[in-house]
Amino acid sequence: MNTDLDKLKKISREIIDPETELKDLIPQAAALRDLLESRTHFRVDPARDIAAGETRLDSGLAISPALAAMCLRELFRTPAFIRGLHQAISDALRPGRPVRVLYAGCGPYALLALPLMAVFSQEQVKFTLLEINPESLGKALALIASFGFTPYLDEALCADATRYTIPANKQADVIVSETMAVCLHNEPQVAIARHLLGQAPEARMVPQSVSVEMCILDDTKEHVLMPAGHVGAIPEPQRDRMHLGKIFELDAANIRSWKGIEGDRLPAGRVKIPSPLEKRHRPYLLTQIVVYGNNRLQDYDCSLTVPQRLPGKPTFAGSETLQFHYKLGCYPKLAYEAMA
Ligand SMILES: C[S@@+](CC[C@H](N)C(=O)[O-])C[C@H]1O[C@@H](n2cnc3c(N)ncnc32)[C@H](O)[C@@H]1O
Secondary structure, X not given: XXXXXXXXXXXXXXXXXXXXXXXXXXXHHHXXXXXXXXXXXXXXXXXXXXXXXXXXXXXXXXXXXXXXXXXXXXXXXXXXXXXXXXXXXXXXXXXXXXXXXXXXXXXXXOOOOHHHHOOOOOOOEEEEEEEOOHHHHHHHHHHHHHOOOHHHEEEEEEOXXXXXXXXXXXXXXXXXXXXXXXXXXXXXXXXXXXXXXXXXXXXXXXXXXXXXXXXXXXXXHOOOOOOOOOOOOOOOOXXXXXXXXXXXXXXXXXXXXXXXXXXXXXXXXXXXXXXXXXXXXXXXXXXXEEEEOOEEEOOOOOHHHOOEEOOOOOOOOOOXXXXXXXXXXXXXXXXXXXXX
């Protein structure tokens, strides 16, 4: 009998198969989307503001249940995170007790955990779920219960992850959170990772690293446009980019190095705009995500890694130095000062 549980197990096993490349997992990601959306009767309600229920925290925006649900539709992001979390849990497996996973911002499907409940045993892994939005948490718990997975939960709290204290006798082995937007803009990923990893410095973090690099590029060369009706291979774009350097990285080493910082500014890099600056070249920020191990999200793989014009779309004459910092707070973002 092909039950939803059997389907979930099959999809999950295929997603974590290391022999399959991420780009070949679109059918499985789509099948997971269809399964969870049909099981929860998810639909975008045109009568309801899609942002209804979002919360502006003092660490950034916690997105609405509808928008959090739609993360499931990111057909590269979702399998990359499930694979990365699977690898982190596998690396943390130990005899004697289950791996403790702290999942901050589980959204309405507990999407990164649910497929792994279908492949690991309860002796291998237990999850603590944190979610600020009561509607999202309620939906996630109902979905988990509907698959019979409630025993995988250590705890599930409607709480702000940036205020959560990890119990001393329940140190997390793995911390997972996808509470970010492109360029680590607006959402609380940095504050959450900093707060939780600060309490569990030995934990494996998923994503392992989120970095933002500055580059100047000709945006007309980013993609190859093929004529309608084209059949056959699509040539690789010949991109015209000049990489100016990494300006920020959220990873365990940097979180450790920020330990004594109390204000709302984290240090970031400095870049020099080349001179002469060709007219076709515009300043862009590129986000790269190492989910865990060799599971990566690169340019254009998902909404989190689409290259972005430098905020404000400034024009530079050439030779300016840009000093960046990461601004924490309700509207977190990478900001810079230009020095002539
Ligand atoms: C981008 S969605 C991701 C949902 C799901 N984890 C996924 O990967 O599809 C982020 C979720 O984190 C929650 N969230 C954001 N900030 C939070 C915080 N400080 N504490 C707890 N939950 C938070 C939001 O309410 C939202 O449900």
